[in-house]
Amino acid sequence: MASSSVSFLLLFITVHTADGFMHYYTARCVFNSTELKDMEYIYSFYYNKLELIRFSSSLGKFVGYTEFGVKNAEMWNKDPARLSRERAQKETYCHPNTEIWYQNVLSKSVLPYVILHSTAPPPKHHPAMLVCSVYDFYPKQIKVSWFRDGKEVTSGVSSTGVMEDGDWYYQIHSRLEYTPRSGEKISCVVEHASLKEPLWIDWNPSMSKSDKEKIAIGASALILGLVFGLAGFIYYRSKTPDLFLLDSEKTKIAIKGSGLTLDQVLSLVKFIYSKKKAQGRFLGPS
Template sequence: MDSSFLSFSLLFISLWTADGFMEMVVTRCDFNSTDLNDIEFIDSYIYNKLEYSRFSSRVGEFVGFTEYGVKNAEAWNKDKSILAQERAEKERYCKNNVGNEYNYALTQSVKPYVRLQSVTPSSGKHQSMLVCSVFDFYPKLIKVSWTRDGQEVTSDVTSTDELADGDWYYQIHSHLEYTPRSGEKISCVVEHISLKEPLVTDWDPSMPESERNKIAIGASGLILGLILSLAGFIYYKTKARGRILVPSN
């Protein structure tokens, strides 16, 4: 399996504060590989949360975003020593750090978990649809496929892209439209760098998931009712022992 496409930022923040005002410089390296051409070095100059000037290695000089920032950018761009120093930072500061971070990230992986369920197709030529949902995996690159009686299914299959959860994990959903056949075996197959072998999840067509859920809920309610009834009976018997019976005249 190929290594996944990565995109990270290395951050270094310098702060100055005085009388309630704050100025800071945020230095970062944006990259998606260790190739120097895929790395961007950025120095952002910020005053009270407003970025007023920036140096980007892709641009090669300073750019201003406010009147004050434009004046600073013009002055810094005229100073060849400042520009030379900023242009050298991509290789000096970013390259080694990016290599370390990239290699570290590639060694980390998180196994996915799979949920297989049946849904009613909104349209199409088939009677049924299965959805194989794969959650909480890292890195991003993954393969989700279907087999029917041991043979890979390539038609009537649609999949979403890998969807970022915003916490470094990803999810993906694959749909298979099919017409049920007696005795068949349908499986969702997941291949990921975190797995030593493909993760195979078989579909059990013996009962629709909605019916299984109804039975599970009903059984839970029955058990809860029995527990409450038993507790009430025990409470009644306990109270009855402590009562003094008054004989009738």
């Protein structure tokens, strides 16, 4: 009787294959802990994505979900040999294969790389927004949360969800909109299988050392440009003494800020001017 039922399904496939109908089955091992104590073996039969029959090691028998499935489940449950074979799959199929997966795949993990930075919030929202970006972690499961002065924050929090990088690694970006308070401490907390304990990243609103160095370099370049610009202007004006006197008090005050003497500035400008003019690359008063 059992074989006739299977033949009926195969015949159904043969007749309707051209129309895209499909019959298939899946064997699954479901568990939620490394001890594998909650392991469950599930064997399901499908027709066109509709589950017809399922065997579960938790129940120890077949269950039908359609009229056809119920009839076959009742028939298979009366077959001691078939039930015995399916009941043994948890130990003979699930446990050995899961242990192999744990050794080669499930136990592998990669530490996440975390960057906490500020960004402009959307219009008509809170005045400030922080983004906690977590990169290059494996496996996929991860938790990112926000804490403010030691208390978890849930309002104003949004996330992109875990995104695939395409190279077995993942990334996620969590955002916190908030109103800054003086002296507060805001932290992004990351929990992942690769971490022995949660990773706390505290927000520091002050500029980083690299940012300060960039600003210092930019300011130095600006000052140097102003010095040379001022020197050129003074030299040009020196050719029209009626309009500007080089030894005036205003000129001395302007030159003093550059750290050079007036004679040094004029000598440098004259040298550059003469070189450019000799090359025909600079036109000016003779």
